[in-house]
Amino acid sequence: MFLAHAHARLAAALDGLDAVLGPLGRMFADAGFELALVGGSVRDALLGRDMPDLDFTTDARPDDILRLVSGWADTHWDIGKEFGTIGMIKRGYQIEITTYRAEAYDEASRKPVVAFGTELDEDLVRRDFTIGAMAVRLPARVFVDPFGGLTDLEAGLIRTPGKAESSFSDDPLRMMRAARFVSQLGFALDDSVRTAMTDMAARIEIISAERVRDEFVKLMCGKAPRAGIEALVDTGIADHVLPEVAGLRLEKDEHHRHKDVYEHSLTVLDQAVELEAEYATAVADADIPEAQKVAVPDFVVRFAALMHDVGKPATRRFEDNGAVTFYHHDVVGSKLTAKRMRALRFDKDTIKKVARLVELHLRFYGYGDAGWTDSAVRRYVTDAGDLIVRLHILTRSDVTTRNKRKANRLARNYADLERRIAELAEKEALESIRPDLDGSQIMEILGITPGPAVGRAYRFLLDHRMEHGPVDEETATRILLDWWNENGSVSGTVDPD
Known part of the structure; x- marks a missing residue:
């Protein structure tokens, strides 16, 4: 049944692409060359998946490919010519046509050594996997599967x-x-x-x-x-x-005093994937900054979920009373995450986001017991910034306990925190909290010039804003002057008089 459906899906996909496949296949055939749709394009068609990119293979050499498509494609480029690949756009499809080839790595080299081939089967045997070693010869649409890729696709x-x-x-x-x-x-x-x-x-x-x-x-x-x-x-x-993840498989101690951090992290990843979809739908039309919204899939939140506990192996301590502690594993894990991402050449913005989530993933714990003030809620939101929705996902995903009572309590507490965040957000722009006076106003009111004193005054007003909420300019001025008269000279500044 799978095979019949797969061939039907393939035929439907080819029909839908006929405006591209037909002319292209005939053009190569008329010039005396073979052309075949190949690899992931065929695999995706058999599975009924979208095909925004089309890959072809041919016995034509790169210069021949360029000559044929230069008047046909909407645009084309030859960046991959050295490796036998010519790229182009036609009718909105991104297309790559590659000469039959053999590709190998020198033992000490990172760069492939390319040799062009002459036969389709010779090209297919050098492809990565059987499910990518299927082709459709054009323009006749002959399905080619010499290595059982369709059978493996079914299995x-x-x-x-x-x-x-x-x-x-x-x-x-x-x-x-x-x-x-x-x-x-x-x-x-x-x-x-x-x-x-x-x-x-x-x-x-x-x-x-x-x-x-x-x-x-x-x-x-x-x-x-x-x-x-x-x-x-x-x-x-x-x-x-990714040695930090492999290192999460801590040795099991004979007393089983701690859970398997590796399995826990994978479970958190699973749960983050599920919650990612829920939150993405929930906030899609919400009146929040676009930067706070999550996509499906969202690499940042998924990778943070995987890496959130990578600081535990380095911070694990066995206490005299039999307890196991991981003090500061959030901070250590954030640093390890950033270091690994730099090694993998991630961009600075992505590194910053993932590392920050790892650093913040414990911030919520204690909320239900301590009874957070509005000030604490404001700090939670401002510290997360545009990552607040992702932090919601990560924090909720981090609950993997089998104790239903504990899990339900944590879920209720976090739901309550989200409710309070929403209530405060209706009153205040939490995502962009600033002091009630800016730097220029501070200098004018205190009669001082730029310097450390301005920064100290700014931080004081920000702390006051966090603790008590917004006030009008007149009240903020009075509060600033009262603080200055009591603390200005003590902090090493000169009184405005």
């Missing part, structure tokens, strides 16, 4: 066309890609693939950090990121690309 299996060791030696990034497909498609690794990934895990180190990062982001944004992370950890690849 949900990640398998290589040839020997897995040879495939991963050619391009070690394929090991990351295998884990990515586990996440994106919900497929399982073939035993031969898992064995090769385990044996060759260290080979991933020859791949540039940028390429590893890009595959990792795709993995984290898949429908089952937990499964992808487990594949990386179980095969040892995470030891090389």
Whole structure:
């Protein structure tokens, strides 16, 4: 039944693309060249997934491809010409046409060595996995599947066309890609693939950090990121690309005085994925800054969920009374997260967001017991800034206790905190709290020039705003002058007189 439906989906996709496939296929055939839709494009068509990008392969050389498409494509570029790839846009589709090729890595090189081929099957056997080694010859629309990719698609299996060791030696990034497909498609690794990934895990180190990062982001944004992370950890690849996560598998002590931090983190990730969708829907039309809204998938909140406890191994202490503590693991974890993201060449903004969430993930605990003032609620919101919705997701996701009474209590407490945030937000612009007087007003009122005294006055007014809420300018002026008369000279400033 799957096979019949898959072929029907493929036929429907090809029909829908005929305005592109038809002319392109005939153009290459008339010029004496072969052309085939290939790889992920065919796989996605068989699965009924969207196909915004179209990949083709041909026996034509790059210069021939350029000559043929230069008058047909809406626009084209030759950035990948060295590797046999010509890119273009046609009717809104991004298209890449690549010459049949063999691709391999020198043992000590990060750059692929490319040799052009002459046969479609020769090209397909060098592709990463069987589910990407299927093609449709054009313009006749002949389905080509020499390595059983459709069968593996039905079985949900990640398998290589040839020997897995040879495939991963050619391009070690394929090991990351295998884990990515586990996440994106919900497929399982073939035993031969898992064995090769385990044996060759260290080979991933020859791949540039940028390429590893890009595959990792795709993995984290898949429908089952937990499964992808487990594949990386179980095969040892995470030891090389994400050692902080692999290190969460703390040794179990014989008294079981602490929970498995690795399993807890994966559960938090699972729950974050679920809550991400709920919050994204809830805030989609809310009157909040766009920067606070979350998308589906949202890499920042997912990665923060995975990394939130990476500071625990370094901070674990066994107390005399048998307790296990992880003091300051939030701060340590934030630093470790930022360091790892820098190593993977993430941009500064993304690093800042993820690290900040890790740092803030414990801030809520104690809310129900301590009884937060409005000032504490304001600080919670202002410290989170545009990350407030993501912090809601992370904090709620961090509850994995099996004690239903405790879980329900934490859920009620956080719901109450969100209610109070909403109530205060109706009265005040919490996301952009500033003192009731700005720097220029402070200097004018106190008769001082720019310097440390202005900063101290500004911080005093900000603290007052947090504690008591907004006041009018006249009241703020009086409060500032009272503080200045009592504290100005003591703090090392000169009295305005």
